[in-house]
Amino acid sequence: MIEKVIIKNYKSIDYLDLKLDDTINILVGNNEQGKSTILEAVNLALTSTLNKRNIHNELNPFLFNKTVVEDYIKKISIGKRVTPPSILIEIYFKEDNQNASLKGSNNSIKENACGISFSIEFDDDYTEEYQQYIEQSTNIRNIPIEYYKINSYSFASNPITSRSNPIKCVLIDPTEGKAWNGTDRYISSVIGDTLDPKQRATLNFNFRDIKENFSQIESISKINSTLSEKTGDISDKELAISLDISQKNGWESNLTAYLDDIPFDFIGKGEQNSVKLKLSLESNAEEAQVILIEEPENHLSHSNMQKLINQISEKCEGKQLIITTHSTYVLNKLGLDKVVLMNNGKHITLRDLNEDTFNYFKKLPGYDTLRLLLADKAILVEGPSDELIVQKAYLQKHNRLPIEDGIDIITVRGLSFKRFLEIADLLNKEVAVVTDNDGDIDKHIIEKYGDHYLKHPTIKICYSDDTRYATLEPQLVSVNELSILNDILGKDYTSEAELIKFMTSSGNKSECAMRIFDSNQKIIIPGYINDAIQ
Structure with missing residues (x-):
């Protein structure tokens, strides 16, 4: 089984050192975070294939990390004679009798381990020709892939081919498949x-x-x-x-295949993807030790997802599974403790959190955890009323909802703010917290969050410093005219105290917030909420 993967300069990944569980690994993150790239890289190192073809036929400049390529071109443009960048993928295995022959220290960290080192690098045989190329070319826009070679060696420095590699791997992407003559x-x-x-x-x-x-x-x-x-x-x-x-x-x-006398291309997308995945498992999973699956949930309902996940679990028993997903159902079914959270080049597992937080998220259904991860940015609020008012504030300021800008407003109940912030902290996720001062800033803000979060570079704790107005509804009343709020709520209160009493009663909080959100009337937003939006 794979213990660790190191990837350098491959596509969106400039550097990744990822430890893997020997049973199930669920890669979760927003788009363009490298989940699919990890599956592709592992498959490439173990099979020397890309897009179902030998890598020699798929070699192109766009396999290299964009930032690394830009740096190379910049140096060449100012006359520096630098070697073109290389790609490195190292697969570290758990030692056993099957892979003992792969053991050695021929790897980037010089560790005595069992594994395979796969690289796409400049071929020194072309040094003279390459020097002439960069001297004669006045406008180099990409790396000269024609001068590259592909190396695949064990950590024991022995050449490796897909046949000689004792660890077999299969990559299953049920969304793949182009029409080919119908x-x-x-x-x-x-x-x-x-x-x-x-x-x-x-x-x-x-x-x-x-x-x-x-x-x-x-x-x-x-x-x-x-x-x-x-x-x-x-x-x-x-x-x-x-x-x-x-x-x-x-x-x-x-x-073409037929299902109940209907051509395969004409059945539902969910059934198509399910059949593809199951057939791939039937034909390939038996001999493979490592199974890589790309987003099995596409187009599937929860009931069909249940059947598919059960079959994946059965077919992959005793094997190592690495799977990408955006589905909370997949997370909960296969186990939250197997999740690898990915964001902007960083990754954590829930096991990296402190024990109390880890146990909390194991019990949580998983949806809010995934929302925090998949959002570009997030605003955490205390309840549905706060969520609606923050949405209203953003809509007034930008004439669109926050989710349209990749900002998710997430209701976090009870004392769970710090648990979510622990994830945001480890992943450098930009998060704002909108919270009540509850009439005591020292107790409910300073002591609760401490300097770590109050002075955090990517986390902002937003609250009012006016303790006379302890929660959201009094804050709204304090900055808006009674006539405006009365008009929106259909009331005729003559004092702040009466209106606050009405808005804070348990049966009215959500209804009042909904009326304010639905109203075309502009209201003044409390400063601490505007701070969160800013």
């Missing part, structure tokens, strides 16, 4: 893998036989007779139509 290329190839050699031979033979007999059909013979009359007008040779029989295994591009 059929789904992915499903055809997976069906081919599922059949045994004798069945494939039978299928190829019968398919070719059908194609060869095509021209003997009476109506086709008449068409060919008509075409043969054109001999001399179009070509000196006789023109006819038939099916192509030149391909040895042509059925993959011409046959």
